[in-house]
Amino acid sequence: MYQFSRLSACALAAAISVAVLGAADAAGPRFVVRATEAPSSRAAADAMTRRYIVRYRNGTAQRASTLQALGAARTALSRSGIAAAKPGLSVRHLRRLAGGADVIELSRPLDRVSSAALLRTLASDPAVAYAEPDRLLQHTGMAAPSLMPNDPYLAQYQWHLHSPIGGINAPAAWDKSNGAGVVVAVIDTGITDHNDLDGNMLPGYDFISDAFVSRRPTDERVAGAHDYGDWNNDDTQCPLRSSSFHGTHVAGTVAEMTNNGRGMAGVAHGAKVLPVRVLGRCGGYLSDIADAVVWASGGSVPGVPANTNPAEVINMSLGGPGACDVTLQSAIDTAVANGTTVVVAAGNDNDDASGYAPASCNNTITVGATRVTGGRASYSNYGSHVDLSAPGGGGGVDGYDGYVWQALNDSLTAPELGAQVYGGMSGTSMASPHVAGTVALVQSIAPAPLTPAQVEALLKGTARAFPVAIPSATPMGSGILNAKAALNEVVPCQGPDCESSARPIANKMPVGGLSGAIGTELLYSLDVPVGASGLSFMTYGGSGDVSLLVSYGTVPTALAADVRSVRPGNSESARIAVARAGTYYIKVVGVKAFAGVTLEARHN
Structure with a gap:
């Protein structure tokens, strides 16, 4: 996940690691360790800012006219005393956002104290609905299958796709879906040319509205999403760093071309990626990201052509400290209203995700990171806001094969100076696109x-149960993403005789000795x-953990059951108040491996 700072820092999040795998040759693949742990985003939270987002209330003169909005901002500067204390400070109106808010920019940045004073003055204006910093955001990255494609590095390196311990069970899911027909927007650093990605990339758009950040000649937003590199050689703006080509790696996890005899595989390799560039040198502005979210979902953004490829899924491997901004929440709500699922990374600060955005925003699927072992990655944020987890990698902790591997560029600056390679990264940035790709698999075949x-x-x-214990102080959601199980719930069986595999049971006749591994589904029927009255179903005895669906x-x-019981352990009970004549279907699901369980159905 590309971590964003409260204001203008551009340091990467903690637990950032990169290894690069070159093309295979007679001597075997080559590895280059390119980055190590970077400063925490918290340390950069008090940086300077020069841009602010102000939303004026409907019916006010400022809402009706951008000139009036600019005038109100100038008045606020004067009332706050900042203009008098900083001679020559000026303000300009940059743009109106999709949600109706205005972005204003000062001629030079304010420190934390002056910034707070300006925000208080703006908020005191009865015409203002809200005002907040247009903070710079950054990525948080780099911190037995039935179908195995012929990509040469898949089996050896991409444990995160196929490992029965730490992976997401993707090859088994590919029997049913590859994501065909679905668009996944990757809102990130943009995309570089790569012959194992290009065929699945749509044109995209560059929303960065600052030439210093974008490395383009002007501040204008432009078509295309080429990643010019996010390296920085000017430490007056943010810390020095090399390029990450983070968006290329994330896009690879979503939809790297697969079964083409080349490189590696992507989760939803039949889907198309809509790259949306919002992050560059020193990060990316909140206002640009918010507009990108609206546009990617098919919404209208002033001054930007309509998106002809609205995304069913948005992945945001980005974030930073602080509660969810009003501007960002509004954009996410718009996307969800448009029918787009928004997947976000939990963050890499080994902290509660409730203190980070967009991880704490409503209407998102927030994803934590696990290692090869299936345990929590040490850097991953945690807490009640984390919905589920996916492989993020342990990097150096687990050796080179503990990274999440995908397409990359090995330049430290501009992609044109580097080569197309395959790189290993670790971070919640890497976990999130596994989930976004699985959403594409699901939507591709959903009726x-x-x-x-x-x-x-x-x-x-x-989600399958964590194979190792997760401490109660650091909860990581419902479990580890299970692509196969998700698809089985969408299309539980093939053909017209879906129920024919159910084993019949009789009233008040217990069926004992039930056992299975994690994810096992046993199907029964009762006529x-x-x-009949007093209809009930129950499981009891044995070891492990099962759930009961009827x-x-x-x-x-999992999406459609008349009654269910999902208590921990094997003592489950589901009751039907008013029984109907006919056939009831009962499914016993292994939340964990189980043995010696008994199923019984009863009615009068």
Whole structure:
């Protein structure tokens, strides 16, 4: 995840690691360790800022006219005393955002104290709905299958896709879906040319509105999403650093071309990626990111052509300290209203995600990071805001193969000076696109598009249990992403006789000795006569953990069950107050490996 600072820092988040794998030759692949742990985003939170977002209330003169909005900002500078204390300080109106707020820019940045004074003065104006810094955001990155494609590095390096311990069970999911027909927006640093990615990339757009940040000649937003590199050689603006080409790596996780005899594989390799560039040198502005979210979902943004490829899924591997900004929350709400699922990284500060945005924003799927072992990555944020986890890698902790591997460029500055290679990174940035790619797999085959809320419930409900204990003080959501189980819930069986595999059971006749591994699903059926009452289903005894799902006339799924019981352990109970004559289907699901469990159905 590209970490963003409260204001203008550009240091990467903690636990950032990169290894680079060159093209294979007779001597084997080559590895280069390119980056190590970087300063925490918290340390940069008091940096200077020069841009602010102000939302004027409907019906005010400032809302009706950008000239009036500019005049009000100048008045606020004067009332706050900042203009008198800083002679020559001027302000200009940059743009009006998709949500109706205005972005204003000062001729030079303010320190934390002066910035707070300006915000207080703006907020005291009855015409102002809210005012907040247009802070710079940064990425938080670099911190037995039934179908195995022929990509040469998949089996050896991409444990995160296929490992039964730490992976997401992607190859088994590819039997049902590759994400075809779905668009995934990657809002990040943009994209570089790479022959293992290019075929799945859409044109995209560059939303960066500052020439210093973008490395383009002007402040204008432009078509295309070429990553010019986010290296910085000017420490007066933010710390010195090399280019990350973070967006290329994230896009690779989502949809790197697969089964092409080249390189590595992507989760949803039949989907298309819409690259949206918002992060460059020193990070990216909140206002640019908010507009990018709206545009990527098919919404209208002033001065930007309509998006002809609206995304069903948005991935934001970016974030930083502080509560969710009003501007960002409004943009996310717009995207969700447009039917787009928004997936975000939890952050790399080994802290509660409630103190970071967009991890703490509503209407998002927030993703924590796990290692090869399936345990929490030491850098990953945690807490009640984390919905589920996915592989982020442990980097040097687990050796070179503990990274998450995808396409990359090995230049330290501009991509034109580097080569197309494959790189290993670790961070919650790497975890989030595994989830975004799985959403694409799901939407590609869903009989009807799932709403963002349904997608979230599906992924959380089908996540597999962590294979190692997660301390109660650092919760990591419902479990580890399980692509195969998610697809099985969307299309639980093939053909017209889906229920034919159910084993019949009889009233008040216990069925014992049930056992299975994590994710095992055992299906049973019960024929209920006319006039039956007091219908109930239960499991008990044995070891492990199961859940119980029951539906009338059809196979229950995590998304659709008439009744369910999901208590910890094996003592489950589901009751039907008014029984119908006909067939009930009962599914016993292994939340963990289980053995010796008994199932019983009863009615009068």
